[in-house]
Each structure stands twice: as structure tokens, then as C-alpha cells.
Amino acid sequence: MAKWMYRVGAFSARRRWWVIAAWIVLLVVAIASMVAFSKPLDGSITVKGLQSITTLDSVQKTFGGGNAEGRVVFAAPKGSTLTAADARSVAALSSKLAEVHGVSRAIDPFSQPKAGGLAPDRRIGYITVQLDSATLSGTTARGILSAVVDARSPQLEVEAGSDAVGQAASSSNQLPGIVLALIVLLITFGATVAAGMPLLSALVGLGTSITAIYAATSFVSLTSVAPTLALLLGLAVGIDYSLFIVSRHRRQLLDGMSPEESLPLAVGTAGTAVFFAAATVIIALAGLAVENLGFLTQMGLAAAFAVFVAMLVSLTLTPALLALAGSRVITRRARRRLALGEVKRSRRIAAGWIAAVQRRPVVFFLASIVVVAVLAAPVMGMRFGLGNDGTQPSTTTQRKAYDLLAEGFGAGSNGPLEVLATYRQAPTQAEAGVLAQRIGNTKGVSESRLAGLKGDQLLVAVIPKSGPSDAGTVTLVHSLREASLARSLPGSPRLEVTGQTAVDIDISARLAGALPLYLGLIALFAFLLMVAVFRSLLVPLKAAVSFLLSLGASLGVTVAVFQWGWLGGLFGVDPPAPLLAFLPTIVIGVLFGLSMDYEMFLVTGMREHFVHHEGAREAISTGFQQGAKVVVAAALIMIGVFGNGVVEGDSTIRPIAFALAVGIVVDAFVVRMTLVPAVMTLFGKAAWWLPRWLDRIVPNVDVEGSSLGRPVEAPHPVDAMVQ
Known part of the structure; x- marks a missing residue:
């Protein structure tokens, strides 16, 4: 694998302009295809094979009601009741709604009291808007919303549910996450050119993958949630994967290697690790299809495609751009030091931390377990559901309509x-x-x-x-x-x-029931992959168990904030509600891949130095010092991108982004930086034991690139930066 990646790096560097031109063409074609062929996304979430859905179809066929209908809610000011003037305003609004394209009828509760659209206290009521078709079109939704806005007055509040005006608009602004990533890269590399490389590569990959996903709507119907995870994950891993290769290349330049020699070796070593890291994420995301739920499969495959494109970009476009930059990816001061034959290494923080962990590994091990256990405790009270108007922000018309209906007709009126x-x-x-x-x-x-x-x-x-x-x-x-x-x-x-509420309950139960199988498959895959990568039994076992610890903490904190409402105001929780039923499945898939990324980029350094005849304890220290800084930088970038999703995302993406951000914090800083070196120290030489019979049949994937004939003293692909 390392030799093949070496050849990829050499070709990309040698044919840099061809590679750059090819990616530009791909991006332009993807954008043009999106503009020409993309179709609207489907806002509904359905699952085939559920009895409640079959029954609902039977009810609509037998008793009618197959066409959709929505409700426009109106209310007098608090402390008063609806007046004759309000009745005239409602009549005018009903007439205007009936004229909207796509609306067949608007039932005025004042003129048709048997319809039951007036609350007992006569302060709140609703107009039933019957539609021509079974789905709400964008044109109809905009027409209804316009009529609602025009009807509002100080004497009459008018709001509409999502069944009448569609879902609340969501934001997808990734600029804050990109800015934070740039800051982290500037601090990590100290050179503007080097900091810009991962960002530029990631943006090209993200633009290509996302526009291609939207262009695919010409051939398949995609749900509205399908691209959201791809957008977040494509940007995050795109930056991280390029970061690892740029880091390796810079380290080799600072060791005196020429750019022509360094680039193929950087791709052959760090690129091999990137390939396997991306493979873990892609397989985990594609594995969402195991649950046999259409919308979840679409979300997983879309995100897997974005990760695949990010991997291709990092392995081809990044070395092409680095070839153009030459030695400018390191600072002028570093270039002057190299000219004088000076090399200055700075790993004081990492060296101090690993020394402390290795002095008292039991203490750090127990402290990590306690922290994770406390964070994971709320997971025992986790409840699942699907989003509805009651989980929308309180500023939206959909949420206001929901609250008014609950106040006037009871909480159950929103879920018949x-x-x-x-x-x-x-x-x-x-x-x-x-x-x-x-x-x-x-x-x-x-x-x-x-x-x-x-x-x-x-x-x-x-x-x-x-x-x-x-x-x-x-x-x-x-x-x-x-x-x-x-x-x-x-x-x-x-x-x-x-009924829709029963369908949502059944979908949630179906997702919860499939969760153990998916989690078991992921844990098994993690173990088998790590056996091949690390040629060990204890290290893969530790990797799989530590992933479960990170997952528990991630879900536990998310339950406390989004379901229980603890510190909810800081994260836009309005109101607390059961977790999205598909959130744990998505978090498992994404966090597994990222967790194994950090494990691979950190622990392969430890194994490399152990194989090169360092003692077990010394190999842990050296490998940790070499990998810690870049892994921390990668984690901070991920946290920034997912944190931006918490701020900018809608009610669907916000809890997912929050769970992933918390998972990265715990996995990178508590598990990988503390628990892992403590456990590895306690394991000693036994960490690298593999039975001879198993050693003969396990393939040698050569993540460290030993087949490339590197010197023993050569740095690890994710060495910390030389300052």
C-alpha cells in the first residue's frame, strides 16, 4: 500500500498542473450539473415495512383524506376572547387562503362551527387548509405564508404549522468553522502558505461532493437531511486529511529533505494512514444501510461520498499544490535555520504531559474512567423521537402555531x-x-x-x-x-x-431496535481493522473499548443538554425533547471513524518506534510526542466545524453536531491523550503481542511505510511541527 501511495504522490507532484486542472474541471462540471439537473429535496421521513404506515395508507384509501391538509392558527391577545371583528378578519383570511395555488379549500371555523376549529375559551382557533395534492409544494407554502403574514395585527395573532408552510428555514453557513480552522492551522504551522493548503484542498473537495450530491437528485429522490451530514463531515475531514500530509511534508523539509524527495514519501507514509483512516469513516457511514431505513441510508451514503472525495483530494490535489509551493510551506526563519544547518525541536508540552502520565498511569487511567463515566451517566435515561413543530425554535411560526394549539386544544391536539x-x-x-x-x-x-x-x-x-x-x-x-x-x-x-404520531413512534422504535446490531458490527470492524494495522490483540481491544467510552460520554452529555435541558440556553435548546431517533446511529458511524483516525495517527508512531528496537515505555513517549500536536490540531478543527453546526444548524443538525463535537473533545483529550498512553504504559511489551499463527495470516498493510526503505530515525507521518 505504501509503495502504491508513493507512486500516487510522485505522479501528483510531477504532473501538478494536470492534477490541478482535473480537479477544477470536476468542480465546474459538478456545479453545472447541480444547476442544470438538481430537483427539490424531499422533506418527509418515511420507512417502508412499518405496520402503522401500511395502516395509514389503508385508512386514506378507504376513508379518503389522502390529500394533505394543514392548519393556520389564530388567537386573540392573552386575557381576551375573539370578537366579531376578529371573525371578519378570519373570514377574509380564509378567502385569501382558498385562492392560493394548490389549496382546494380553507374551512373557516366561525362559518362552520361543526368543524371544531374554536377552542372552548374562544381565544384560539384554527383554519383547516385542504390541499389539492398529497404533498405541499414550495409555491403553495409561500402563498399560505404570505397570507398569514398579511393577516397579522395587534388584535389578532396568526401563525401556521409546518403542514401548511413547510419546515422552518435552516442555515448552512460554514464560514465561522472555516475561520476557526484557519486560525488553528496558522498556529500549528506558523506559515500562511502551509495553513492555506488544507483549507483550499478541503473546499475544492467539499464543493465537488456537495454539488454532485445535489445533481444526483435528477436521478434519485433525496430527503432534506441527506446533504447535512455530508456538508459538515466533508469540510472537517477534508481539512484534517490534508493537514496530515502537509504536516509530514513540512517535517521532512525541516529535516533537510528536498521537496522532490519529500512529497512522494509524505503521500506514501501519511497518505497511507489517511487512506485507512478514510476507509474506516466510509465503511462506518455506508454501514448505516444495515438498518434498512431509506433516509438514513441516503444520509450515510452522501456523507461517505463526501469523505471519499476528501480523501482523493488530499492524496492528489494536496501534493500537487505542495509541489507548486516548494519550500514556502515552512517559515522563513526555518529556512534560514536550515541554511545554517540548525534544527530546533519543541515538544515541551507533549513531553511533560506524557512523562506525567507514565509516572502515574493508574491514577490517570482511573481519572479518565471517572470523567467518562460521569459524562456518560445520563445515557441511561435516553429517549428517542422524531422532530416536530414542538422542537422548532420558539421564534418560528411553526413553533408558535404548535404552542397555541396546545394551549387552546390540549397538548394531544398536535399529535392525534x-x-x-x-x-x-x-x-x-x-x-x-x-x-x-x-x-x-x-x-x-x-x-x-x-x-x-x-x-x-x-x-x-x-x-x-x-x-x-x-x-x-x-x-x-x-x-x-x-x-x-x-x-x-x-x-x-x-x-x-x-397517524403521523404513531408512525414517528414506530420509526423511533425501529431505529432503537437496530442500534445494537449496528454498534456490534462497528465494534467488531474496529477490532479486526486494528489487528491488521497494529499487529496486536490488546491494542485493538483497547481501541474498540475506548471508542465505546467516547460514544457513551457523547450521548450522555447530549441527553443532559438536549433532552433534559441542562445548560440548554447556551446551545439553543428550545425546548428540551427526546433525542432524534437516528442521532445515535449517525454519531456511532461518524465518531467511530474519527476515533479510529486519532488512534491510528497516534498509536502507529508508538508501534513504529517499538519495532525499531526502542523499549515499550520509550516508544510510547516518543510516539506520543511526535503525534500529539497534529492530532490536537485536527481535533480542534473538527470541534470548530461541528461547533459551528450547533450554532448555525437547524433543529435536526444541531443535536447531531453537538454530540459529535462533545465526542471529539472527550475522545481526543480524555481518551487518546490520557487514557490511551496510560493503558499502553500499563500493558508494556504485552501491548504488541500477537500469536504466531495469527501473525502469519493477518495481512501486512504497512501503514508506517517501512517498505519504502526509510531510515530508522525517520519521523512518523504525523510528527509534531518543528518550530
């Missing part, structure tokens, strides 16, 4: 359920009455009524007492599905619970 009862023969009026009564008496039901009767099927509309994100609603859905309820009814009908 439907119960479909199928009898052996057409039910009688008495059986229908008993069905509605028994369902209405079920614990957690606020209201129930017969909504339809056709043939041997009865449809009952149910309003829960609790909101769609509350645990009480989950309990109610399970209660309505209990076989004992059906057996207690005359005729013993088959009961099926559906």
Missing part, C-alpha cells in the same frame, strides 16, 4: 391518533359505540370519536392527553395495541393504531 378496527363482518351501531367508549376510557386519552364506518371497518379519531414527543403518548399507543383491549370488545376486532 387513528385507530382502525376491522371486524369479521359489518359492525353494528352498538359495537361502534362500545369501541369509541372503551378507547375513550383508555388511560391517556383526552377525546375519542367515530370518524368513519365503511364495510367491516371502523375508524376512531383519538386525541391523547400528552403531546407527540411525550412518553405518555408512547405508552398510549402501546396500550391501544394491546390484545387484551381488542378481546374485551364485542366482535373482537383487530385494532391497528396509525
